[in-house]
Amino acid sequence: MIALLDCNNFYVSCERLFNPKLINRPVVVLSNNDGCIISRSNEAKRMGIKMGEPVFKVKHILRKGKVIVLSSNYSIYGDISNRIMNILKDSLSDVEIYSIDEAFFSLRGVNDRQKKCIYLADKILKWTGIPVSIGIAKTKTLAKIANRVVKKKKEYSRLKFNYKNVLEVKKDNDLEYILNNTNVQDVWGVGKKLSIFLNQNNIKNAQELKQCDENFIREKKGVVLQRTVLELRGVKCNYIETSLPIKKSICVSRSFGRKLYYYRDIRSALIVFVQKATSKMRKYNLFCRVITVFLKTSKYEKEVYSNSKTYTLIEPTIDIRLIWKIADDLLRNIFKDSFLYSKVGIILSDFYDKKNIQKSLIDYKSISETKEIKLMKTIDNINDRFGYGKIRLSSDNNQNFFSNSIVRNRKSPSWQMKTKYCSPCYTTRWCDIPKVKV
DNA sequence: TCTGGGGTCCTAGGACCC
């Protein structure tokens, strides 16, 4: 049997840990750039605020309901997430960290599965303060559904719930009842497009999807959806992945705090993203061969433009100077005057381990300890010790960006994200650690 | 005024090979 653990309203729950004023009040957390609502407290959900909704569309509800609005603070969420995952790993052998707030784990060999899960949920609540829900079933897809049922008990009023936050579906007729009362678009792996297709073919709920002709699904929509159908029938197609997957691409990109018109402004944003992407790549000890830069206007803009260019090197590289030079060229290639741009980004891909690098036949030199590698290591060491951005590529417009954590009043570069309502980094920055008066 | 970021996987089609 497989269990899925999911933290309840995760970002809001994290914020509440350090700010008790948020408890029992409607709270929402916003996406980067304060654009959309991506986490809601139960109080906010009850007011009809939807997941993913742009803030400006629900301004009136937020104001009227005195909803507390927060920018997202990923250093807190990441840190709390690590603590929760470590608790799981301490008492289980097969844990797959599926996302920042979700984990699958195997319950093979466990006698009383619900008891074990209740114990884990209690421990997580006690040790971290985060409430969680756990669903248990034969496959990942069914565990996802069971988990959803725990969180939406009201929609399944005929079920008997023995526990507040854990559910194992044991009886066949219970499962049938659950699947009959779960819309097809709420099944894991069925998104907007597929649910439209399924509805048109008279498949409206999970039970109907389970019983439909899998060959028809395979032929029309491919193997992924076919697997979903099989998983609904209790046939395992997706297994628990305990080892970290090998990275296939690294992307760093942000929407600008305001629309940008000038090339030099966009360039000064890109140079920062390139540095983030390359330092991330070096953390994984990887070399990349393919570099992509993309640039776009908002899709809601009157004059829409979006373009990307890719460059493939002969030899994989780790050198930020080379990567930046190429990225800069690519940007110059796709930039066009007279658009109001909202976003630029870099994608590094086609990764190689140091040992598996195919050298150029023509321009051969030994890779093992070249100057580039030594230089990059030195940069990383200095930045680790003295703070990110102490050594970086130069760009005239970014002088204040890297010192902004200390001096907040200086003018920040024009592309920087909006984070108007950000809470302190309570657990990851020395000066933000909460003070307690006794 | 205002609409996130970072990923993965699959498929179809084209180009090419012998």
Added chain:
DNA sequence: TCTGGGGTCCTAGGACCC
């Protein structure tokens, strides 16, 4: 009249996830 069979690799685009 009549034009093979079997395959790989690459890319773009579409779908999904949180």
